Amino acid sequence: MNSPALPADSPAPAAWEELVTTALLGTDRRTPPGCEPGREAPVALLDAAAVETVRRRAGLRPARAAQRPRPAPEDPRPALPPAAARRLAMLLADRPGAAGGGRRGTAPDLMELLPQWLAAANERGFAPPPQALPALLDAARGRTDLRPAALTFAGPRAVWLARLNPDWRFALRATPGAGAALPHLEDAAQVQQLWQEGLFAERVALLSAIRAHEPAAARELLTTTWATERAEDRLMFLDSLRAGLGPEDEPFLEQALADRSRNVRATAAELLSALPESALAARMAVRAGTCVALDHTREAPTITVEAPHECDAGMERDGVVPKAPAGRGERSWWFGQLVEAAPLGAWPRRLGGRTPGEIVALPVADDWQSELHAAWCRAAVRQRNAEWARALLGSPSAPEAGGPGAVSLAERAKLLGTLGSGERAEWVAGFIAMHGLSEAFQLLGMCVVPWSAPLGRAVVDALNIARDAGSYPWSFSGVMGLAERCLDPAEASRLDGLLAVPDEPEDASPGAGGYWAEAFQRLVTTLRLRAAMIEELGTAGPSGGAAPS
Structure with a gap:
């Protein structure tokens, strides 16, 4: 059916914005210019929009053709076996929640098998079929836990595709240096140029790469610009020192204890407390030791606790956070931080030469057992001390569902990670x-x-x-x-x-x-x-x- 034409005496078509406004409000409330309200108003609005569209397009000047993208990089890895490629397509075609609510039935959840499939494919060093990459990146976009394995499997083409589709921009953020090639680590001039002039992601990637091979060289590179870095950048750079952390890092970390950023100071203190022979660990051992003693006057030897009465400047400099969280007593908050940062090797000397298992078995007076054992748990995890972890875990067949003393299931899970x-x-x-x-x-x-x-x-x-x-x-x-x-x-x-x-x-x-x-x-x-x-x-x-x- 032919649409009725605009009235002959109608003015020129309205501006595009006017037509959009009319469409949003509805022709019952607002009519196109030159048209009476009624059944013909919607058709007149569409006719006016069509005329305005042609006019707008006709007024466009031809633009210079966009530069064609560079070809995708080659992936030297061998291709998947055909059966494995078909399996990948099946896993990626599955969508969570497709079966609706209620019972799941007997069908496997394919999306939950995708992480395991990716891990196995990465272990074997296969490359993905190119046609599977969009679906793979879409799956990783919706699941952050899938991204590391998915991007490893996708290889260099993931970054190439991410530059063409903003929906996959996470691949640029997740790839060190956004996929940029790092200079050869032996090329001092190129390393210095990238460190001085590179983007933040490139500098983080460079520092991490050097740290993995030459920890001392990475630390020395960081010292050259440390004083001029932003606080949030200093925090990220400092965190890279966790890899290969050793006694040689102590002087630099001690200087970071005086940093103007509280987060940087806290991270430096945490790293130093993970070095049992550091000066900070020794200071914390003295502080924690003054809070914990063994009382031999009772029927059985008992640990007594006298929590600190103040958080002095020295404690705060060494990473003790003075303000307690809501609902937490200040003294117990300070005490827990001191014990957590103290080297576990100091406690047998402090408590009569007992083994960790014997120490954990001692009764603790005045309801301090929960705080003390929880702090020892955090120390065992931080210092990766398996002997203390075993003592705090206790026997798996022990009748206490929460572990010996006050060790919760969440704390037990962390302790298991040290074994x-x-x-x-x-x-x-x-x-x-x-x-x-x-x-x-x-x-x-x-x-x-x-x-x-x-x-x-x-x-x-x-x-x-x-x-x-x-x-x-x-x-x-x-x-x-x-x-x-x-x-x-x-x-x-x-x-x-x-x-x-x-x-x-x-x-x-x-x-x-x-x-x-x-x-x-x-x-x-x-x-x-x-x-x-x-x-x-x-x-x-x-x-x-x-x-x-």
């Missing part, structure tokens, strides 16, 4: 055997994937016990999801006996049996899918090295 992977898994397996799965989620997150055989068996046995007891099944969905991602795929055959719907006890949650059967079916299906993924990537990397399990 080797095998010892960590063994401890968590023992904890699950004693306490079940209700409090083990945080601890399982600290264990290396795939879980060791004893840990995997402990998790499956605990799930089976919960199922047979008629426990509320949805309470274990988090652990079941972890098992899907972390259980060794070789364990799938052991689970076949758990796929049937169990007989439900009288006091069981309604429908629990069906849920448990679905959950175990999904677990078995996911484990077999993971095994297939690894097989598709090959049992050895392109260089011939052994592939990870």
Whole structure:
């Protein structure tokens, strides 16, 4: 049907802004120029917009053609095997929440398998199919936890694509120097030029690269411009000294204790306290030692605590934050910081030559046990002291669900990080055997994937016990999801006996049996899918090295 023309006596078409305003308000409230209100007003508005569009386009001057982008860089890595490339496309095509709410059924969650697939592909050194890169970057855009592995797998073309699409700009921020090539570290002139003139991201990347190979050279480079750097930049540069931190860094860090930025001072103090032989650690040992003593007048030797009554200038210079958080007493706040920063090796000398295990077992007077043990936990994590971590963790079969004394599950999880992977898994397996799965989620997150055989068996046995007891099944969905991602795929055959719907006890949650059967079916299906993924990537990397399990 032909649209009616504008009235012959209508004025010239209105400005584009006027037409946009009319469209937003609606023709019932505002009509185009020269048109009466009524049924024809919307059509007249569209006609006027069409005429104005042609007029605007006709008035444009031809622009100079944009420069064609440079070709994408070559990726020298070998291509994925065809089966693995098809699997990647399937994983990237899955979208979270596509199945809607409610029960998940027996289908694996493919997006949750993508991080594991990427780790295996990166370990083997494969390059992605070029056509998969947009979907891969879209997935990484929506999940920050996926970005490091996704950008490693995407390789140099990720930065090339990010420069063409603002939606993928995170790849520029996540890549040191935004993908710029660093000079050869032996070329002193080029290194100095980049350090003096480069962008902040390039300078951070340069400092980190030098620190990884020559810690002293990186520290010396930093001293050349330290006094003129911005406070936020000094903080980032100082944080790079964590890699390869050693006694040689102490003089520089001691100077940073007098920095005008509180955050820089706090970071310098933290790094110094991680060096048990540093002067700051010695000062903190003296301060903490005056607060803790052993009382032999009681029935059993008991630790007594006398928290500091003030935070003096020396304490503040050494990183003690004077203002306590809301709801926290000042004296306990200062005391915790002193103990946390004191070297753990000083306590046996202070407390009668006892071992860490014997010290942790001592009673603590006047309700100071929680504060003291929590500070020792933070010190053990900061100083990477496995002996103290074992003492504070205690036996996994101990009846106290929260650990010896006042060590919480969150603190236990951090302490586990100081132990080797095998010892960590063994401890968590023992904890699950004693306490079940209700409090083990945080601890399982600290264990290396795939879980060791004893840990995997402990998790499956605990799930089976919960199922047979008629426990509320949805309470274990988090652990079941972890098992899907972390259980060794070789364990799938052991689970076949758990796929049937169990007989439900009288006091069981309604429908629990069906849920448990679905959950175990999904677990078995996911484990077999993971095994297939690894097989598709090959049992050895392109260089011939052994592939990870």
